[in-house]
Amino acid sequence: MSITTIVNDPVTLISRAKWAFSTRRVQKESIVAMTDDFKNTQHGDLILGRVMEIGQHKGIQLASGRRSELFQGDLVVLPCAARYAPDQFEGVAEIDPAGADMLAGGGCLGKVRARNERVKAPTRVLPLGRLTNQSGKAVNVADFALPAATRPSNIPVIAVFGTAMNSGKTLATARLGYGLRQTGLRVATIKATGTGSFGDFNEYEDTGVSYIADFTDAGMATTYMLPLPRIKDGIERLLADAEAHHCDVVVMEVADGLFQRETAALLADAEFRDRVQGIVFACGDAVAAAGGVAELNRLGWEPQALTGMVSCSPMASSEAQAVTGVRVMTKTELSDPAEAVALMRAMKAPSTRWEKVA
Amino acid sequence: MINRQTTTAENDAAAFRVLQINCVSHQAPISARVIMPAGPVTQPPIVAIHGISRDCDAVVDAFLEDHMDLHRIVIVPHFDKKHWPVFQRITGKHRPDLGLLAILAALHQDGILGNETVDLFGYSGGAQLAHRFSMLFPEKVNELHLGAAGWYTLPDSNLPYPLGLGNSDSTRKSWHQLMANGLHQYLDRPITVYIGDQDVKQDRSLRNDTLVNQTQGRNRLERAKRYIDLVAQHQAGINLPVTARLEVLANCGHDFLDCCKKGGLIRRINWTGDRAANH
Numbered sequence: 010m011s012i013t014t015i016v017n018d019p020v021t022l023i024s025r026a027k028w029a030f031s032t033r034r035v036q037k038e039s040i041v042a043m044t045d046d047f048k049n050t051q052h053g054d055l056i057l058g059r060v061m062e063i064g065q066h067k068g069i070q071l072a073s074g075r076r077s078e079l080f081q082g083d084l085v086v087l088p089c090a091a092r093y094a095p096d097q098f099e100g101v102a103e104i105d106p107a108g109a110d111m112l113a114g115g116g117c118l119g120k121v122r123a124r125n126e127r128v129k130a131p132t133r134v135l136p137l138g139r140l141t142n143q144s145g146k147a148v149n150v151a152d153f154a155l156p157a158a159t160r161p162s163n164i165p166v167i168a169v170f171g172t173a174m175n176s177g178k179t180l181a182t183a184r185l186g187y188g189l190r191q192t193g194l195r196v197a198t199i200k201a202t203g204t205g206s207f208g209d210f211n212e213y214e215d216t217g218v219s220y221i222a223d224f225t226d227a228g229m230a231t232t233y234m235l236p237l238p239r240i241k242d243g244i245e246r247l248l249a250d251a252e253a254h255h256c257d258v259v260v261m262e263v264a265d266g267l268f269q270r271e272t273a274a275l276l277a278d279a280e281f282r283d284r285v286q287g288i289v290f291a292c293g294d295a296v297a298a299a300g301g302v303a304e305l306n307r308l309g310w311e312p313q314a315l316t317g318m319v320s321c322s323p324m325a326s327s328e329a330q331a332v333t334g335v336r337v338m339t340k341t342e343l344s345d346p347a348e349a350v351a352l353m354r355a356m357k358a359p360s361t362r363w364e365k366v367a
Numbered sequence: 368m369i370n371r372q373t374t375t376a377e378n379d380a381a382a383f384r385v386l387q388i389n390c391v392s393h394q395a396p397i398s399a400r401v402i403m404p405a406g407p408v409t410q411p412p413i414v415a416i417h418g419i420s421r422d423c424d425a426v427v428d429a430f431l432e433d434h435m436d437l438h439r440i441v442i443v444p445h446f447d448k449k450h451w452p453v454f455q456r457i458t459g460k461h462r463p464d465l466g467l468l469a470i471l472a473a474l475h476q477d478g479i480l481g482n483e484t485v486d487l488f489g490y491s492g493g494a495q496l497a498h499r500f501s502m503l504f505p506e507k508v509n510e511l512h513l514g515a516a517g518w519y520t521l522p523d524s525n526l527p528y529p530l531g532l533g534n535s536d537s538t539r540k541s542w543h544q545l546m547a548n549g550l551h552q553y554l555d556r557p558i559t560v561y562i563g564d565q566d567v568k569q570d571r572s573l574r575n576d577t578l579v580n581q582t583q584g585r586n587r588l589e590r591a592k593r594y595i596d597l598v599a600q601h602q603a604g605i606n607l608p609v610t611a612r613l614e615v616l617a618n619c620g621h622d623f624l625d626c627c628k629k630g631g632l633i634r635r636i637n638w639t640g641d642r643a644a645n646h
Contacts, residue, residue, distance in 0.1 A: 346468055
């Protein structure tokens with residue numbers, strides 16, 4: 010065996026590496042070699058690297074669903090991807106052979122373009138190689154995506170949008186899923202866009218719903234900078250899979266704020282609008298509610314309920330309700346089966362098991 | 368959470384089984400007896416809710432009276448007084464609906480129930496809960512059987528909740544809106560009220576205030592008749608099949624056992640024929 014072969018054999022290394030959550034669908038046995046051609050790295054390609062310097066991310070979310078502390082010298086496998094996170098980094102899907110930036114704890118390696126003043130510099134990773142398969146092709150998370158839908162799904166979808174990161178979308182999605190689950194419905198909770206992370210995924214799973222998935226299951230480590238048709242195809246894969254798992258309704262979180270690139274594109278897309286039965290909008294205060302509802306109305310959407318941080322304050326809720334005419338629901342109300350099912354009923358979801366019965 | 372104990376009929380080759388299940392809802396713990404019939408199951412499961420005496424054994428016994436003809440799973444919740452001081456009405460403080468959902472979820476989890484809808488029966492106070500639960504979760508319920516309710520939540524937005532579906536200052540939550548939201552589905556099912564022809568006493572347990580007396584009548588018989596008339600009128604008004612039906616039990620007052628023995632109450636509930644043609 011030549012030295013080149015030994016150096017390029019990643020099998021031992023990857024078996025010792027910490028695999029990020031966003032790689033959880035990857036079948037490791039498909040990886041047989043690696044290349045140092047980083048110039049042609051595509052969004053989603055798997056990179057084996059070694060932690061050079063600990064920065065903002067002191068840990069990595071493992072594929073097993075547990076967080077692992079990171080130490081200098083640790084081997085890691087992360088997909089190359091872009092990230093959009095106004096409270097941390099904006100980064101692009103590029104790998105600098107001299108050192109790449111860890112853009113997200115759930116697994117996203119790239120190059121920082123902008124950084125929030127309040128966060129540290131990113132954790133740096135020395136790329137060792139781009140992992141390749143038997144045929145020499147780069148291994149990409151998309152290779153392990155759920156299959157493409159063979160026919161359009163018909164399952165009702167309640168979408169959850171918000172003003173920005175941390176406006177309460179994930180909590181709203183989880184609680185609405187929980188409220189509906191208690192009525193006996195088979196509920197799917199899905200994250201349609203964003204950055205692969207087990208935080209949201211686990212929060213959904215804890216509610217005991219029947220099906221949980223995110224865009225990483227559709228083969229995308231993150232959705233930032235991906236073309237809209239690819240994101241819509243990913244959503245359709247997830248909906249079809251939820252339907253195949255005999256779910257009755259999907260509660261689907263769409264990441265970030267209304268003005269974020271992919272979220273804005275989805276909201277403006279007529280096909281997507283036709284596919285969604287109703288929306289819940291999470292926001293922080295009454296002004297955000299007013300602005301958000303106005304923007305949604307402008308795009309032809311009418312939210313059925315407001316929620317999020319605004320709902321924690323009765324006074325802010327009253328203001329928001331008065332200015333928008335849209336009901337504000339607390340997390341407790343979303344969790345209440347009577348409220349949740351009434352919300353769903355108001356959306357006139359056409360093809361639930363219940364509707365068929367009725 | 369579900370714990371279960373099993374009681375099997377002694378000396379009976381074709382034995383039915385009665386399970387005891389213990390569940391936990393958001394409001395409080397709740398238990399139920401579940402009758403598993405001996406023979407084939409050919410009818411939908413039925414939830415049967417006791418009255419204010421909370422005597423779930425009496426309900427179990429009534430269904431077991433003709434157990435050889437019992438072809439359905441019967442679920443008899445027990446709303447004990449300590450945890451469920453009020454189980455007839457659904458309010459912000461009292462959520463018996465969550466108790467029923469917890470029982471159904473536990474039975475589903477245990478594989479006893481599938482995803483099917485259930486028939487729902489309640490007697491007296493149990494009938495109050497039965498129709499209010501059905502208004503809140505119409506999609507969960509198939510046939511609704513109400514035995515001698517003291518009073519009803521009418522599908523009338525001019526009356527404040529819980530008398531009707533109008534706004535009420537007495538409750539913070541918008542129950543009237545939640546129930547109005549599902550009213551169409553609620554009306555779209557067979558709704559049968561059973562009442563003794565002698566159930567005309569204004570006993571201590573009967574709600575007796577001016578507004579109820581004016582809008583529903585002075586006794587259970589009168590209230591049952593008016594309720595069925597109103598429901599039938601609403602069904603016709605929105606072009607639904609008129610499935611609201613009154614079954615008057617001859618020589619019966621308000622006693623549950625009398626209604627079962629003399630009036631054939633349980634037999635009527637389990638009737639599988641054409642109700643319109645036979646009653």
